[in-house]
Amino acid sequence: MTEFVKPSVEYFELWPLLAVFGVACLGVVVEAFLPRSIRYTAQVVLALGGLVLALVGVVLVAQRVQTYDDGAARGVLAVGGTIAVDGPSLFIWGLVLALAIAGVLLFAERHLDGGVSAFAGQAAAVPGTDAETASIAANREHTEVYPLMMFAVFGMMLFPAANDLLTMFVGLEVLSLPLYLLSGLARRRRLLSQEAALKYFLLGAFSSGFFLYGAALLYGFAGALDFASINEAVRNDVGSQSLLLIGTGLLSVGLLFKVGAVPFQAWTPDVYQGAPTPVTAFMAAGTKVAAFGAIMRLFYVALGADRWSWQPMLWIIAVLSMFVGAVLAITQTDIKRLLAYSSVAHTGFILTGVLGLQAADQLAVGEISSVQAVLFYLATYGFATIGAFAVVSLVRDGAGETTAIDRWAGLGKESPVVAAVFAFFLLAMAGIPLTSGFVGKLAVFSVALAAGAWPVVVAAVIASIIAAFLYVRVIKVMYFDKPIGDGPSVAYPSVLTATTIAVGAAITLVLGVLPGPVLDLAAVAGEFIR
């Protein structure tokens, strides 16, 4: 029995993580003690303040971490080697925080629905009862959503930075649980929302179980939970190969569920559709960024030496995700479900970059690496997604958001600006040049091709063509189809949503025209530390 040693905590490097966690806890206290009238203001200011503080922290830590220069990998292993603060972690932290700030702005929007937010007035009230009517009449709204969101952000930051399997599991749960709850809090169409939350929770709980079992098996194989030891065990080929393979498979189930890869995508359309649109926007962007960070760290750091075992699996899953996502998206009649399936397709494209792992000595000087490509793609995808969902929240009819695609006919005449911005986001998702999506696709396809995965690239090109059709179809509906009845109306948003959309569009354009700085940043982020 080894004696317990108190780990040293690197407070400075963990500063962004701690700031978000602290603000989340503080938010709970605010919720308990402040009067209802000022809770909204207090929570929004607190959440934004905490996120900005953390973002500043990321920049400062990134500058400090530069000094640990020892070749490609820069960073520290904090808290006794459980949290890796390295280039990829910091890049993902920055990205998650930026997306979270946009998310808070969407959460705080009260202009679109007659002075209240998109969240249920009293989630405990059963739909259709007097209690619900009373809460609506009193114009109540849940302000717990801000601390919940901050916990989710904390989980999204811990998840990709975790350097052992247990910490990764904790990150996974901390990120997931608040999202299950947030999904069920929609103000309108509450039954749909609650159903979505339950589905998400049940399936998510299963996948967490798989992850945990996988972690146990891998412990059985390597005798340790931290990635460096697992890597060592894989390289030296100790232990039972079947434990390693089954463990890898089960861990993959948990992780691929979170990114919505086929065959674990079944929850995405229901949850994306049922959740309040601001939650969908934040969740779609943030979860994917965090989970891909975790996937890369697990596969590259812990299982990098065993890549001949998992690369074929990812080949198949990537190809399936692209095709299932693109084809099923075509059949959708609801814009949120369509975007959900398109996100499944994007998961496939990002996996194309993940499976493009090559050893450093195989890369030419100045050639793009797979970590760099995936990080860049995540940045492009995150901002386009959050912007697109923000636009979805603007298009309304009498009963709230109108998400049926054929009701969007005539939007180009009704509101040229909104239609143009949405068309722009769709073109970015389709990967048309001069948008960020193109450079992202170029990057991940390049690394996959360089790693010899040409069948996946060919499949990805075909899937892109199918996907292009579905995006163009939506643009055609908006611009060239005859409106049904009065056509859609566009609610004028407050400065909060408008800012999110404008920033999302601006970043999507800049990353498409001048992607150099962000690509360089992703290159400086370098490789994972071990």
Added chain:
Amino acid sequence: MILTVLILLPLVGALVTAFVPAAVARLVGLGFAAATLVAGIVVAAQYNAGDGMQLTETRTWIESLGVHYALGVDGLGLLMVLLTVVLVPIVLLAGWHESEAPGNNGAKAFFAWTLALEAMSLAVFTATDVLLFYVVFEATLIPAYFLIGGFGRAGRGRAATKFLIYQLAGGLIMLASVIGLYVVSANAGNPSFLISDLAALDIDETTQRWLFVGFFIAFAIKAPMFPVHTWLADTTEKATTGTSVLLVCILDKIGTFGMLRFCLGLLPDASQWATPVVIVLALISIIYGALVAIGQDDVLRLIGLTSLSHFGFIVLGIFVFSSNGSSGAILYMVNHGIATALMFLVAGFLIRRTGTASIREMGGVEKAAPLLAGFFLVGGLAAAGLPGLSPFVSEMLVIIAAFEHHWLAGSVAVLAIVLAAFYALWMYQRTMTGPDRVGMAPVADLDRREVGILAPLLLALLLFGFYPMPLLDVINPFVHESLASVGIGQEGGPQ
């Protein structure tokens, strides 16, 4: 710098036109198009035939991916640039009133999208970096999509979608090859998209063939060639004739331009490997396009399908690998642009008067509108390759080259001349001669604005028909250089 100015002028023009008051939008747009024309003439004046790539600019754009903002013109690029800058003001003038017609999206949008399309096309013809080329190649689709979908006849939304899907499909297939080139260059130790770097690579035969297939499919869709041409007739039928001129006379040239620059320039071995298949496809396009055109009832579909036949000639000229063939093909690209623009614009003026595009419903126009009928006849005869009009010269060069390549190819190509005379004259006979249609108001003749729009095209047809030397002086050195660089023997250029 002059090339950047050339591209920026219409791009800025598009933005300005989109935001100025509607009353002056057309004048502003035309002003920018005229300024671009001047810039194009300046480029031509600074160009020295036979000095390879000129007026070059190179800046790093995306360092991590080896992408450069690199521009330059050679003989081929220069001619395409000139064709573009000349045709765009003509199209704008032709769309002066038409784009304001009820149901269309308004002149402001038409002028702005047209200028945006001009900017992207000019960038395509001057890009010397493969990725920059790809980016602007795809970017042309967006203005084209809104031009087709926003202006023209009922059903245009569907036609626009079909157009865009076809083109995006081609573009994405090409993207795989573009990335393939990058990976080959990275494996050789110098990741770069510059054409000059890529041309220096020694790409093995198998890789070349795969890359060739990707590029060729994209350019075949663009050009268009049988069997991926089906978007063409739908698009020309539904779009306004101005849009059709932009698409068929400028944008589609990117297909054959790309074949010359990328397939032949970067992948010469694979190009020769694919020659038999490509030539057969080209011959099918030539004959099939002409045959289907004969049977059309819609004037605009008919003209669109004749282009399928003409593009078949251009591709045939490119892939017979001789100086006659290449020179003929490039000359054909210019001549086809002028002749088809004339045809489309006259047909547009005709349809505005008759209110129908159906050949069956027209007749007797000749007596009421002799000028219109005259222009229509010249356009048709140019398409049919009448000596004295410029397409004759290029068609002859290509046919001679085809005979030199294989007697069968030449014989099949010659057939097309007969078919072309048939579709052109038969269309003329049915629409212009014969009795007046019962119940149709007499057709008014062309007014001065319309004659002014068509006259430059007619003059160009006559001038280059009798005296093609100015064009050949630019083309021959280019062909000489490019064929020499891919290691194909010279048999003496056309004189």
